[in-house]
Amino acid sequence: MTIKGLVTDSQKHQVSLLPWQRSAIDLFDHKLKDTDRPFPCIPATQGHSLGQFCYGFVSDPRSSESTKDLAGLLRDYSAKYRDLGKYTSLIVFFETPEELKTQYTVEEFEELFWKQLNGLGELDECEWPENIPIDPHDPVWEFCFNQEKLFMYCGTPAHTNRLSRNFPYFVLAITPRWVLEEFNANPHLAGKIKTKIRERIEKYDSIPVHPDLNSYGKEDNYEWKQYFLHDDDTSLSKCPFHRFLGKFGFKKKDRF
Template structure:
């Protein structure tokens, strides 16, 4: 089910221990003042109860992608009513992965497998206004007709603090949120400078070269979904199910 901030904070007895711990860690991260979390819209969304939360099982299981698909479907139907800084935050049951000391590369594989398997459960066709090829600068992950910027943080990150979280965390930010936050608006340019400055201070290293604006000619959204501790990226997008289908249909 989808939770609001108040749902979780007022009904903690309804949560499993790991779920309660995951939310508390997230709340602490959003409320940190000494070195604030870089994503200003994310903090605003949290403070103003615009975020929605969900929990899924061990992400290696089929149940987890069934749960994620249901959460994304339900969220897409109400996201526009939650506020201008909307996002869906998913906490994954990471206990077994922690015991196995899963690496960043392992989490990266798991992240892309999760997106691919969840996509297979999409009840709606791919939106006509979103390119089907991940190499297109305007491509974005879609589910049930909605486009989302997908974000992943893991317990294995040790250097890039903005991508560290004690549990595997997935966040899905609706594409429409960026209508007022982009390079074509004064507000968008201003907030970008603030976020980039805070990102460098938070991580203690330069920003990843893959971080660019949506639609920018040399931009690839998929490269920003999962950032490693270093500046490397995968040679090609692992989201292949649609890409391969699209290529096979070309004349």
């Protein structure tokens, strides 16, 4: 299956890629296939092994062009993801110059992450889904784009303690809520897998599981805090996402 602007799993070793793009794909494959040090997120390893992932490449995350390209990838992916399988995710690799890899801190990468999400909000041509609150501090809030509800995972070269969030390139793994609903359709099985995931995280990372990791919909859960985890147990007190101004709704002309 070919999707405009995206590379599917079956295409990733057939298409012509730039050296950094090939490097990112190869390193990602190794991370997800590593049996000596299994990656903690079991559904992610399943999606990867089943060939249900899509991959996209964008430029330096400091550039506005990267956000425009990311928006295009998300629009293309949202039109096709249900056909790819119930473990699908969109993996987006950003071109990450050496100065970012060696000089940027976790906090600086965090700023880039939220700059990307705020930029996507500016470029979103669709209204916010009616069943999702606009306040990120509501336990049912989650990031939405093109009316798709999405879970965001960010990995960076700066994470050293939390290796489950470490990757040589700035990377996003974007999972539709539909995939997570399919996963949770059998609560008993999902609960067992979540327990196993936490056990894997404890072995994979050099520090304990971050206290912000939680389950969607629980009263003490905030999805935005899980998108970008610090390399220690701290977290931001306020969500940096600013698509909405005030509590009275979406103002397309007044944002930012």
